[in-house]
Amino acid sequence: MWLERSGTCPLTLKIDEPPFARHIGFDAEDERRARQHAVQIEVASLLVSQAHRWKSIDFQFTLTFPHVLAKLSPGSLSILESVKLEGPRNRSGLYNEKSFVSRDNFWAVINACPSLRKGQWEAEYCWHQYRHHRLQDVRWGQLTSVDVAMPAILLFEILPFCTTLTELCYTEPQGSWAKDLSPCFPRLENPITLPHLRKISLTPTMSTDVIFEYITAPSLASVFFDQSRTVETCNPSPSTFNAFLTRSNCRLQQYSYKYLPQDERGQDTLLEILDLPSMAFAVDLAIHGSRETMPRLIPFLARTSETLQRLPNIKKITIRGIYIPQVALSKMVLSRRSSQDHNLALLEELSLSHQTFNALDLDGLDIGE
DSSP states (O other), rough: HHHHHHOOOOOOEEEEOOOOOOGGGOOOOHHHHHHHHHHHHHHHHHTOOOTEEEEEEEEEEEEEOHHHHHTTOTSSSSTTOOOOOOOOOOOOSOOOGGGGHHHHHHHHHHHHHTTTOOOEEEEEHHHHHHHOOOOOGGOOGOSSEEEEEHHHHHHHHHGGGGOOOOEEEEEEEHHHHHHHHOOOOOOOSEEEEEEEEEEEEOOSSOTTTTTHHHEETTTTTTTEEHHHHHGGGOOHHHHHHHHHHHHHHHOOOOOEOOOTTTHHHHHHHHHHHHGGGGGTOEEEEEEOOOOOOOHHHHHHHHHTTTOSSSSTTTEEEEEOOOOOOOHHHHHHHHHTOSOOOOOOOOOOOOEEOOOOOOOOOOTTTEEEE
């Protein structure tokens, strides 16, 4: 009925199958499995009949991959712009090989879409394409947003083709095949220039600095760095990051950092990065950590006569998962809420998790949790 009401309008579709299917077993005779499978076939068949109207799809299958999707013909997804696709896995968390052919055929139809601008590719699919020399089947040159999980050496095989990229989300996978390739870093004479890249999100495990060593992004405005999966010996190098920002000659507006809780050096690294002169243009700072792990952060952010040029343009601070003493927080906020120097920005928004504000003088400050 809702398909009829939508007329000829473009469709944004999301299918998220319940997670219990992952624990049932693909060969088990289970009543719930049978019911879900029947519903899946019916829904998928109905949606396929309107494939020409698909604009954005987010399909997450946990039971089986609908074979009807693999029967779509090239050109049938005429207006598709965005895709996220996750296939079923077995009880060990690995790709279900039984459905891989159907999934591969469906991806082939997607990759042929001239309208595709945004996509998310899983690590296993990237590995499959790499093994079969088909990474270049994707029209990387027309994409503006890419979310991939692959070893860094494979990432640098596709980046030279991403000439229109504005957003990159990169996750370094942790599988056994990824470990074999991760130590293999690219050998490039010059960094790859991504002229339109504005946002980059990185979740590394080993090759923390390789991204910043081998790319230049003159339009970059936002960086999200997730260090929570990185081994302790591979914290990012502040000097490498600073060289990247300097080489790119960009004005970074937003910086987000999620660090490894048990690694004290993660705090040292963060404070070094925040103290870089190349961070002077940042207006939005977000820090994600764990309780009682960053005692020096708030005093570091406080503005004093000796630190006026430390993050001089910050207007918004978000802190998650970190316990903050009231006195230190109050001093930091007040120091950034008043200034006689008109070249220094005043703090306008503060967002904290599990924090009380009774002891703070926060008049005129936008506070959120």
